[in-house]
Amino acid sequence: MTSVPTPLSAEPAAVRLHKPLSLLEQQKRWGWLFLSPWLIGFFVFTLIPIVASLIFSFTDFYLTRPEQVKFVGLNNWAKLFADPLTLNSLRVTFGFALLSLPVAIALPVLLAALLNSKYLIGKPFFRLLFYLPYIVPAISSIFIWQAFLNGQTGWLNRLLRLIGIADPPNWLGHEFWIGPAMVLMGVWGVGNAMLITLATLQGVPQELYDAAKVDGAGAVTAFFKITLPMISPVIFYNLILSVIGLLQYFVVPYVLTRGTGNPNGAAYFFNMHLYRTAFLFQDMGYGATMAWFIFLIAIVLTIILFATSRRWVYYAGGE
Amino acid sequence: MAAISQPRPHPSVILSPYFVRQLRKFTATSLVTLFGSMLAFIYLLPFGNMMTIALRDQESLAGGPDSPILPMKQLFYEYNDGQRVQRLEVFNVPIDGEVRQLAALIKRRTSVVFIDPNDPTAEPIVWEGNWRALQPAYVFQARWENFPEAWQMIDFPLLFRNTFVIAFLGMIGTLLSSISVAYAFARFPIPGKNWLFIVLIGTIILPGQVTLIPTYAFFSSIGWTGTWLPLIVPHFFANAYNVFLLRQFFMTLPRELDEAAMIDGASPLQILLYVIVPQSWAAIVSVGLFHFVWAWNDYFGPLIYLLGKPELQPISVGVQIFNFRYGPRPELVQATSLMAMLLPILLFILAQRFFMRGVVITGVEK
Numbered sequence: 001m002t003s004v005p006t007p008l009s010a011e012p013a014a015v016r017l018h019k020p021l022s023l024l025e026q027q028k029r030w031g032w033l034f035l036s037p038w039l040i041g042f043f044v045f046t047l048i049p050i051v052a053s054l055i056f057s058f059t060d061f062y063l064t065r066p067e068q069v070k071f072v073g074l075n076n077w078a079k080l081f082a083d084p085l086t087l088n089s090l091r092v093t094f095g096f097a098l099l100s101l102p103v104a105i106a107l108p109v110l111l112a113a114l115l116n117s118k119y120l121i122g123k124p125f126f127r128l129l130f131y132l133p134y135i136v137p138a139i140s141s142i143f144i145w146q147a148f149l150n151g152q153t154g155w156l157n158r159l160l161r162l163i164g165i166a167d168p169p170n171w172l173g174h175e176f177w178i179g180p181a182m183v184l185m186g187v188w189g190v191g192n193a194m195l196i197t198l199a200t201l202q203g204v205p206q207e208l209y210d211a212a213k214v215d216g217a218g219a220v221t222a223f224f225k226i227t228l229p230m231i232s233p234v235i236f237y238n239l240i241l242s243v244i245g246l247l248q249y250f251v252v253p254y255v256l257t258r259g260t261g262n263p264n265g266a267a268y269f270f271n272m273h274l275y276r277t278a279f280l281f282q283d284m285g286y287g288a289t290m291a292w293f294i295f296l297i298a299i300v301l302t303i304i305l306f307a308t309s310r311r312w313v314y315y316a317g318g319e
Numbered sequence: 320m321a322a323i324s325q326p327r328p329h330p331s332v333i334l335s336p337y338f339v340r341q342l343r344k345f346t347a348t349s350l351v352t353l354f355g356s357m358l359a360f361i362y363l364l365p366f367g368n369m370m371t372i373a374l375r376d377q378e379s380l381a382g383g384p385d386s387p388i389l390p391m392k393q394l395f396y397e398y399n400d401g402q403r404v405q406r407l408e409v410f411n412v413p414i415d416g417e418v419r420q421l422a423a424l425i426k427r428r429t430s431v432v433f434i435d436p437n438d439p440t441a442e443p444i445v446w447e448g449n450w451r452a453l454q455p456a457y458v459f460q461a462r463w464e465n466f467p468e469a470w471q472m473i474d475f476p477l478l479f480r481n482t483f484v485i486a487f488l489g490m491i492g493t494l495l496s497s498i499s500v501a502y503a504f505a506r507f508p509i510p511g512k513n514w515l516f517i518v519l520i521g522t523i524i525l526p527g528q529v530t531l532i533p534t535y536a537f538f539s540s541i542g543w544t545g546t547w548l549p550l551i552v553p554h555f556f557a558n559a560y561n562v563f564l565l566r567q568f569f570m571t572l573p574r575e576l577d578e579a580a581m582i583d584g585a586s587p588l589q590i591l592l593y594v595i596v597p598q599s600w601a602a603i604v605s606v607g608l609f610h611f612v613w614a615w616n617d618y619f620g621p622l623i624y625l626l627g628k629p630e631l632q633p634i635s636v637g638v639q640i641f642n643f644r645y646g647p648r649p650e651l652v653q654a655t656s657l658m659a660m661l662l663p664i665l666l667f668i669l670a671q672r673f674f675m676r677g678v679v680i681t682g683v684e685k
Contacts, residue, residue: 024508030587031507037496038519041556045534046522052533063539114358119344119351128671129359135667135674137616139635140656141365143642147372147653148365153380155368158388187362192678199679244524251618255639271528278532279623288532295529302524 050295056288063282076289086290088265089273096269097246100183104242105235108193113227115194116201127198134191142255145185146172172256175266182252182267193238197231204230229314236305236313243301247294250275270294373653374461380649391457396422396436409436410453412446426450462650469654473641482633485550485621486614492555493610494603500557501565502591506577523559535623547631549624550617554610561606564681568602569595605677608670612663634659 021029032039057077060070080086111130115123133141148154151170160168171181204227212222228235250271253261259276261268270290278287372380374390394409407422412433421433424443431453433444469475503509504516538549572595580590596603618635625631629640638659642652667674 027508027587028510031503031509031512034499034503034507034587034591035509035515037555038500038557038562041496041553042518042522045553045556046525046530049530049533049537052536053529056532056536063536066536066540111358114351114355117351119347120355121348121352122355126355126359127675128668129362131675132664132667133362135612135663136660137635137663138618139616139638140660143638143652143656144365144369147649148368153386155364155388159364188365195675195678196681240524244526247526248528255618258643274528275623278535279626284532284536291526291528291532294526298524298526 053288053292053295056285057292059285061283061285061288063284072285076286079286080289080293085268085273086270089261089268089270092261092266092268093247093249093270096179096182096249097243099179100186100246101239101242103183103186104190104193105239107187108190108197108238109231109235111190111194112197112201113223115198127195130194131191133188136188138251139255141185141188142252145181145188146256149181149184173263175264178257178263178267182256185252193241196237197234200231200234201227232313233315236309240302240305243305244298247271247298247301369653369657372649373465373657374463375650376460376462376465377648377650387457389459390461392460394420394456394458396434398422398424398434398439407434409456410450411456412453414444414446420456421446423450465650465654466658469641469651469658472645472651473637473655475658477630478632478634478637481547481631481637482615482635485547485633486611488547488551489554489614490607490610492551493558493561494607496555496557497561497565497606498591498596498603501562501569502595504562504566505569506574507587519559519562538624544624545626545628545631546624550614550620560681561610564606564677565599565602567680568599572598601673601676602680604670605673605680608666608673609677612666615663 058071058073060068060072060075062068114120115127115130120126136144148156149171151157151168151173154171156171157168169177171177171184208226208230209222212226217225248271249269253267253269254272254275257267259272261272271294274287274290274294277283277290371389376390376392379386379391379393396407396409398405398407405424407424409420409422410431410433411418412421412431420436421444422436423431424434425432428449428451429447431446431448431450433446435441435444504512504519509515534549535544538544543549543552576594576598577590580594585593615633616635617633618639621633621636625633625636629637632640638655641655645651
């Protein structure tokens with residue numbers, strides 16, 4: 001395609017009065033024109049704000065008095081590592097991530113394997129059902145789960161009492177249980193990952209399973225030696241998106257705890273601290289520092305994940 | 320799972336291999352489907368909890384953990400003994416091997432005097448035993464009025480209109496810009512295109528916080544905070560997911576049609592409008608639906624940009640504020656939660672295949 005216009009540009013220039021643009025040049029111009037919405041948006045809403053965020057992090061900047069922006073050097077960064085609320089919110093965020101990642105990674109695979117099983121009757125129904133909660137607005141699902149997890153009247157604890165657990169946990173009122181409670185709520189959010197995994201599972205060539213069967217491999221061996229490696233790219237993709245999503249976890253703990261992060265700060269996530277700092281207290285300089293800090297963490301984690309992915313992610317296409 | 324014993328044919332019945340195979344298949348099907356149904360049941364439980372609370376009245380909710388799960392009302396009987404009218408509790412009373420619903424006139428620890436509500440003039444029935452051991456009688460009674468009440472209190476039509484306008488205008492924006500950018504990536508020889516595409520995809524894993532504060536400060540400085548503009552205008556500058564989905568789709572379209580149109584003198588814009596777009600409705604509808612549902616569900620954007628502007632707020636923020644205020648009325652909280660999710664769920668069920676195909680295109684190709 002790109003080689004086609006070359007003979008045109010090789011024509012003697014003297015033939016034409018106004019040298020028209022070659023086809024390639026014309027195509028390039030149209031290309032840039034069609035690309036321009038994203039290019040402009042990328043600069044205005046992504047690149048410049050990232051740089052501005054970094055600059056803000058070295059200033060004392062309150063939106064209520066923007067004329068008094070002061071350069072304060074590394075003060076905000078020093079404050080970041082001395083602020084007990086920040087450190088606690090980081091601990092909460094990472095603790096929750098460790099608790100929630102196994103579910104976020106394994107559950108979609110389990111559900112997709114179930115939906116892919118030739119023994120399941122009523123696949124379209126189950127697929128719809130497992131995906132549906134993903135479409136429910138976060139606000140609705142938080143209030144629905146809040147009622148469901150209610151220590152006294154919620155169905156979960158009524159059910160637990162019914163099967164003989166006399167004193168089921170007070171899910172939302174106890175600092176130890178609110179994390180697991182939010183992991184349970186996350187179960188409603190795996191629809192997307194499940195569907196992508198399912199589509200990948202359906203693309204695994206049947207010959208691989210046939211060959212394994214001939215070699216005497218059972219269903220379990222086939223799952224670990226064929227299925228998992230073949231869907232590892234999609235697991236990796238889910239892992240990256242889950243990690244980034246967990247670093248930004250905000251709406252669930254914010255609404256569930258009415259912005260307090262209680263009981264006892266156990267649901268006071270990093271992003272809630274950022275929100276309070278930047279928007280409630282209008283301390284934009286320190287807020288930007290926190291934002292850049294989490295950005296650095298995201299970069300480091302992404303690099304680590306990509307580096308380790310060479311060991312366990314298998315690209316059949318040999319990318 | 321491995322421990323589950325396979326049903327073995329009785330030795331006296333010599334079974335053909337065909338029958339054994341069928342039996343094994345039947346067992347596997349039952350077990351897998353049963354397992355799926357159990358998971359589905361667990362998935363649906365919170366919905367059930369929501370529905371039953373949304374239909375109960377305050378009186379029954381005040382009953383706490385021992386109150387009935389379903390929307391029930393305790394039965395009372397208005398008894399007129401000739402002098403005054405008494406409101407008597409009705410109990411399920413086991414008498415002579417059957418359970419009768421009787422109204423308790425006198426409650427004692429050793430005996431209870433009952434009136435039969437069906438025959439109040441008959442001789443009162445004396446039942447030996449402690450009245451506290453008896454179960455109060457309930458009837459099913461759903462309070463549908465919770466929905467209109469919540470609808471009124473929250474001013475649902477206003478929230479609905481706000482959300483709809485924000486979601487719809489943003490959808491137009493993201494469609495126009497994402498189609499254009501996807502077309503650029505799919506068809507044009509832009510220098511450094513592969514790198515630009517990697518940068519675009521890279522923005523998917525960019526944590527939103529890092530751009531948040533300067534963006535907010537920018538919108539604030541041009542006076543856009545407290546308006547819908549920050550929730551709509553950025554969508555006119557394309558979005559990585561949508562561009563990716565559309566580009567993947569455009570790449571599958573045969574180039575011969577473009578080239579034929581080009582030879583006929585069509586400009587690239589005409590090719591996009593008359594050749595590419597008409598072939599891509601499925602992908603375009605997917606993107607539009609995704610954006611609409613995303614904007615409908617978005618909470619953080621409206622939370623920060625529409626602070627203190629209740630007349631502009633969308634459903635997500637409106638429902639949250641309402642529910643914080645009316646937390647002690649769980650039936651209204653659950654009713655509003657149901658109302659807020661109705662439209663996205665309906666859209667999804669009606670347009671399921673567009674959603675599913677869209678997810679598959681964005682996910683699998685990476």
